[in-house]
Amino acid sequence: MARTAHPDDVFSAIAExxxxxxxxxxxxxxxxxxxxxxxxxxxxxxxxxKHLGALHRAGVVTMVRRGRHRMYRLNAAGLKPVHDWVKVFxxxxxxxxxxxxxxxxxxxxxxxxRLNDSSxxxxxx
Amino acid sequence: MARTAHPDDVFSAIAExxxxxxxxxxxxxxxxxxxxxxxxxxxxxxxxxKHLGALHRAGVVTMVRRGRHRMYRLNAAGLKPVHDWVKVFxxxxxxxxxxxxxxxxxxxxxxxxRLNDSSxxxxxx
DNA sequence: TTGACATATTCCTATATAGGAATACATTGG
DNA sequence: CCAATGTATTCCTATATAGGAATATGTCAA
Numbered sequence: 001m002a003r004t005a006h007p008d009d010v011f012s013a014i015a016e017x018x019x020x021x022x023x024x025x026x027x028x029x030x031x032x033x034x035x036x037x038x039x040x041x042x043x044x045x046x047x048x049x050k051h052l053g054a055l056h057r058a059g060v061v062t063m064v065r066r067g068r069h070r071m072y073r074l075n076a077a078g079l080k081p082v083h084d085w086v087k088v089f090x091x092x093x094x095x096x097x098x099x100x101x102x103x104x105x106x107x108x109x110x111x112x113x114r115l116n117d118s119s120x121x122x123x124x125x
Numbered sequence: 126m127a128r129t130a131h132p133d134d135v136f137s138a139i140a141e142x143x144x145x146x147x148x149x150x151x152x153x154x155x156x157x158x159x160x161x162x163x164x165x166x167x168x169x170x171x172x173x174x175k176h177l178g179a180l181h182r183a184g185v186v187t188m189v190r191r192g193r194h195r196m197y198r199l200n201a202a203g204l205k206p207v208h209d210w211v212k213v214f215x216x217x218x219x220x221x222x223x224x225x226x227x228x229x230x231x232x233x234x235x236x237x238x239r240l241n242d243s244s245x246x247x248x249x250x
Numbered sequence: 251t252t253g254a255c256a257t258a259t260t261c262c263t264a265t266a267t268a269g270g271a272a273t274a275c276a277t278t279g280g
Numbered sequence: 281c282c283a284a285t286g287t288a289t290t291c292c293t294a295t296a297t298a299g300g301a302a303t304a305t306g307t308c309a310a
Contacts, residue, residue, distance in 0.1 A: 007296070009140070015139075017131055033256080046258075047299060054297095068257080070256080070257065079211055080218055131266095132267085168269090171269080171271085174287060174288055190277095195288090
């Protein structure tokens, strides 16, 4: 029973490769009617509409009706949570600190922590 | 029929909030036995094992058997594709360029493009 | 109005997967 | 070998959702 209940979450929204394709079309920041997008990606119109709907619920795109068209535009700010989250790990590949050295440091730290931490206190319970 | 078939994709892997919790525990780069993680997050052991399995298949963690333990460690490089993908949109919120101005520029460009592009050629078909 | 066009929605079927419970498997100490 | 410990796997049920097809809805033009 997937109680996960994370629809409308931006992380879930971008998990779909098709959805990222749609986002790629919108990436230049301009607005597009649904059919414009349909022509750019290899998907049926209902699929595109559904994906746009999901992206909209996740706050990744904005929509405005214009005549018989619905113009969609990327709302990049909706992707910021993802950026903020993943940015934390950036240092692991940007500093090209010697991996061996890094690991040695971590192990030393680990050992210290185990001295205070092992079996006597088991986290907070 | 969700032919999506994107299991083992890092974007899908991190879509699960629980999985991000597990990653948060590993975020310091140190290695952890499964039970260490179980104690840190509020989840049953089988769930943690399953999530670790998914993260492992997605290349987000590495695992090494040590005695009867399995030590898991974050493989931050596995998250790089996400970082690279989302980084493209960074400029939309970092430059605090006047939104109105930005939009005007885009519209002008849009208009120009429509002159060459509308109805005459319909993308590549 | 009516018809053409643009887009959304609904119905269907199939897949993926979360979590709980029970259990299997693996490793080590004795 | 055996018991204990650490972890993975399997079975189950329920949810979320993708895509296709058909259709509904909305909006403009004449």
